Amino acid sequence: MSDTPNFRLGGLTPADESSAEAEGDIGLRDDLFRTLAEHHTPDGKQSFLVIHDGSATWGLPGAPQFIALHITRDLATRTFRIEQADHPTVPFAQLWLASRGCPPDAIQLLEDQRLEPADALTVHIEGRIRHSGTRYEIKDHYTHDSVPYETWVMVRDSDSSAADLPVRIFLEETDLDAFTYTLREGAFRDGSSANQWLFDRDTPLPEPPEHLVSADRRIRAALARSTTSQPATAASVPAPTAVSAPLPGASSHRRGGRS
Known part of the structure; x- marks a missing residue:
């Protein structure tokens, strides 16, 4: 086509x-x-x-x-x-x-x-945005179209699950060598703290607490489906899905939000 x-x-x-x-x-x-x-x-x-x-x-x-x-x-x-x-x-x-x-x-x-999404979490977050209706109100965004290629979007999340941390940053990073990209979500109390993270990049993007709840539910569901009669051991319990890895080279990135 x-x-x-x-x-x-x-x-x-x-x-x-x-x-x-x-x-x-x-x-x-x-x-x-x-x-x-x-x-x-x-x-x-x-x-x-x-x-x-x-x-x-x-x-x-x-x-x-x-x-x-x-x-x-x-x-x-x-x-x-x-x-x-x-x-x-x-x-x-x-x-x-x-x-x-x-x-x-x-x-x-x-x-x-x-480009191909690099992992299942990227696909999941994209689908959630696409089906979010009026949940997200865009406050700011920036596209950096040279190395390192990235786009961030700052939004206010009106969903009840985000009441304590309503400001979210969706960070998309592109790897043109692999022809893939990742999308991650960070949670903040307000726009000031979100802008500070964008400027500093000295910590991993802080993942939303509801992601941890979802990971815990997946663990419980996996255990409930288990057919073994033996008590679960540390080795048999699936590890929580990693939903926010440290950004490659994050500490050297200094592209903060616009005031």
């Missing part, structure tokens, strides 16, 4: 001024656009796309590089409307599209247009 965006606007005219401006904007940059994911409704009335904007690398430092695009068509009047928004990571672009009616699992990345 071609990664050149197909907006399916042939024979249609903009329904309003903002859609005309959006059409002109994407037309000027479409040679730098690469489609990462797309979903088109069977009736032809809506399209949802996640696009990588190659021009972002020459823009403001730290600028987001992904565009979520929602196109609606009135086939009776032969008109269209365009909504679009910039996003720092693909899962948040998918979340934005889901809020506009796209089934979250229908906007998956194309197989030949993706």
Whole structure:
């Protein structure tokens, strides 16, 4: 499948001024656009796309590089409307599209247009973001598009499980040699402590306490499924899943949050 965006606007005219401006904007940059994911409704009335904007690398430092695009068509009047928004990571672009009616699992990345998630935890966190609804409010973000490649997103988590540590940092790190990436979540009491961690990087990203609860539940479930009649020993109890390893070279990274 071609990664050149197909907006399916042939024979249609903009329904309003903002859609005309959006059409002109994407037309000027479409040679730098690469489609990462797309979903088109069977009736032809809506399209949802996640696009990588190659021009972002020459823009403001730290600028987001992904565009979520929602196109609606009135086939009776032969008109269209365009909504679009910039996003720092693909899962948040998918979340934005889901809020506009796209089934979250229908906007998956194309197989030949993706880096591979390095582990199951990355896949789990991405899926949670994609299905999170209005849970996360983005407060800040930054994309570092040179070595070491990383993007962080600071959010406020409104879920009751995060009441004590409501500020979260989602940190995505990319290994272009392995063509893989990892995504981790850190939990903080407030924005100041989150920004301080981003600046210092002298400790591992502090994992959310609910991750530890989930790991404990997995251990208990594994023990309950055991068919052995022997008492569990230290060797037989599965170790908790590691959910936040120290970041490679973290102490040398000095890219803090913007004030």
